Amino acid sequence: MDKQNDMLSPEAFRKIDREVAKYPAEQKQSAIMAALVIAQDEKGWLAQEVIAEVAGYLGMAPIAAYEVASFYNMYNLKPVGKYKLTVCTNLPCALSGGVHAADYVKEKLGIDFNETTADGKFTLKEGECMGACGDAPVMLVNDKRMCSFMLPEQIDALLAECK
Amino acid sequence: MALIDTINPLLTTGWGKGDAGWSLKDYEARGGYAQLKRILTSKMSQDDLIAEVKKSVLRGRGGAGFPTGLKWSFMPKAAPEKYVVCNTDEGEPGTFKDRDLLRFDPHSTIEGMIIAGYAVGAKRGYNYIHGEIFEIYQRFEAALDEARAAGYLGENILGSEFSFDLFAHHGWGAYICGEETGLLESIEGKKGQPRFKPPFPANFGLYGKPTTINNTETFAAIPFILGMGGEAYLNLGKPNNGGTKLFSVSGHVNRPGNYEVPMGTPFAKLLEMAGGMRGGRKLKAVIPGGSSAPVLPADVMMDCTMDYDSIAKAGSMLGSGAVIVMDETVCMVKALERLSYFYYEESCGQCTPCREGTGWLYRVVHRIEHGQGRQEDLDLLNRVTDNMMGKTICALADAAAFPVRSFIKHFKSEFEYHVEHKKCLVDPEVQRAGSGFFRASSATEAA
DSSP states (O other), X not given: XXXXXXXXXXXXXXXXXXXXXXXXXXXGGGGHHHHHHHHHHHHSSOOHHHHHXXXXXXXXXXXXXXXXHHHSXXXXXXXXXXXXXXXXXXXXXXXXXXXXXXXXXXXXXXXXXXXXXXXXXXXXXXXOOOSOGGGOSOEEETTTEEEOSOOHHHHHHHHHHOO | OOEEEESSOSTTGGGTXXXXXXXXXXXXXXXXXXXXXXXXXXXXXXXXXXXXXXXXXOBOTTTTOOBHHHHHHTSOSSOSOOEEEEEEXXXXXXXXXXXXXXXXXXXXXXXXXXXXXXXXXXXXXXXXXXXXXXXXXXXXXXXXXXXXXXXXXXXXXXXXXXXXXXXXXXXXXXXXGGSHHHXXXXXXXXXXXXXXXXXXXXXXXXXXXXXXXXXXXXXXXXXXXXXHOHHHHHHHSBTTBOSEEEEEEEESBSSOEEEEEETTEEHHHHXXXXXXXXXXXXXXXEEBTBTTSOOEEHHHHHTOEESHHHXXXXXXXXXXXXXXXXXXXXXXXXXXXXXXXXHHHHOOXXXXXXXXXXXXXXXXXXXXXXXXXXXXXXXXXXXXXXXXXXXXXXXXXXXXXXXXXXXXXXXXXXXXXXHHHSSOSSOHHHHHHHTXXXXXXHHHHHO
């Protein structure tokens, strides 16, 4: 489980190279946001050493990369469960069951926002607007997968699917 | 997916097949890329192209409503390196139109951006996509690959002398990057903290180069405008408010979703298209243009038409076209508390009036909602907003202040009731039932 100490894989660097290629040659730093996501996907969370490794690869000062990692709220600066569930509770979602969905997940998992289940499987987060208010209640699974119309039945199915 | 309905389909022409209609083949079958071809083969002049867009009176669909053709004309002609940037950082609570645009018809945005590149003389563009819709970002990248393979992107497009390439950049959870200069900083690989303006992006934009930045819906409208002609597009709407617009309707309606209607459509008609009020309950208030727009009481809203001028006259903003509908079960103090928390959470922190002010607003509204409000709190809230508005680099401070001022202005008695009685005017059980789990009507799920 101590994979934080390992270097990022060659595959991760290949993905980062693909991002770097989108920007002018002298603007490699533009790839930092995507590169940190690639690192997070591989490591689960971003330890200082991982951030420094990505920064070095892009020719940035580690602090400049850390500023980015700490500014945008979907980077995990601490370990999270295998499945990070983020429920939107902003006003439009809250008008259509967003708070109810969050309460339902809390009860099912026995945890509050910003907590992780004892088995390390789930972390629950409260999210801000995900730009999908017409699909309320809306949840994100590990930042990248959006789940729409999350009524109790759908939440049950999602939790069961997360092995 | 969110339901779609339309009176006059332009932007939503390609949405009928849902997730099965987004590919290049489908877009071309609908007449896609015909305008780009026409411009390149006829060697249309940049001035003529911009003049046509000006004629349409297309106004920026991201929120500010600035005339698009005019914005394009600000780009310096001689500069050797210029950029076109699309703002799909859609995180304004209530707004979810750009997600569906890129999901169901990504090529209209791509074509619009290539045409914009031609008009302003840029060779490279970026589409900044909200991190939370990563699946849409992946779809947009797939659409870019298709366009590149077909010769619509790259060197010497369709054998012409015009070269343009386009890339996608994703955010990762920062509302402030929807502010155009914060977005540019973010593409540069930095914290998304807005820049002082002037200089405006047309002079000093991405990597310090002249940059045109528009909203997704604005770019997506371009091929349709050129297809029908600027004047015909203008005439779809009303004077000074050209064309059609996507409205994202959320909250207490029977069919939340995106609706494309001509500018100037009565709000009552839009509400009817969205299935009317949920459970037949009474309309209480509407935020007509995303969470940053001042709230309007039901009677004022029912007299509005959906266009920049009508909503502005009523004291709010059309903004991004995000219509948040609230019925009589809503506690306005609680609704404001949630919005104030959002701005407190999302303030980037570089300007003191915003960083501190958003915290004050949230904490004071929170204590009123939780029965600890003081008589002087309403004046205090207004005073804090006075110290925020117009005193910061970007408009987030104003965006945090508008809801506070308008909620207090229109629903003062509810705030006073909270302070006096230490509880909500609307029974908490009624509130919770009114905003509970909701299964949209079957039409929504089938759509």
